[in-house]
Amino acid sequence: MQLSDGDLAVYRHTGHLTVPGLFDLGRTQCLIDDIQDWGESFLAQLQPQQRAWYLDGGVKAGEVLRKLDNPHHHRPVVRELARTPALVERVESIIGPGVSVYFSQVFFKPPEGGGPKPAHQDNFYFGPNDEEGVVTAWIALDDATLDNGCLYFGEGSNLGPVYPHEAPPGEPYNLQLPGALLARQPMTPAPVKRGGVSFHHGNTFHQSAANLSKRWRRACALHYVNAHTFFEHPALPYDTALTLRIS
């Protein structure tokens, strides 16, 4: 199903759009089971030099993953998710036909300390040749609420440029917008129920708070590009060999 003109207008104006109920409970449970299994085996083989990148520093009780990269490549169920017609048709409404997943991420955001994600623009990380050719589909695997770290968006920031980001010492993966810019940009929470999808433009400022609740806030982000878009000057390395052509 294509997005309606009204939904597209909201997306173009604000830089994001939430579509509730795209996936049912069974589908999200199957994804949760799969990523939890993957997480366990990944943790068991984690190398010392990978710890800072992958472990959630906010959780004090035991070792828990913060995120995992490229589930569309490693996990058949996520590949299937990325090909779901109801999702792909909406992605095509936004960026046009002929789409691929260029990169994807699982965010675990565990209970009782899952760390925050500072405000950033995906297009600073990705450095695409066409800023309009990228959209992120962020799929809520649990209810994402104010108390477990839902996303916040800078309304309309998609209409502005991509700004230089900075990373704290020792955290190259935590590229973020400078505080002076953020002081001028209110950030609005966007809670999403389990199975809903939050689409955002690559230039849209977004962030999430720490999860201090007792509930998980897991999500899978699929970063789609259209037929003529690629990551031309990325800030971090992305493996183009993992690109998954969808349509």
Ligand SMILES: O=C(O)CCC(=O)C(=O)O
């Ligand atoms: O899930 C989060 O907290 C961060 C998500 C994000 O930055 C993204 O999907 O681009």
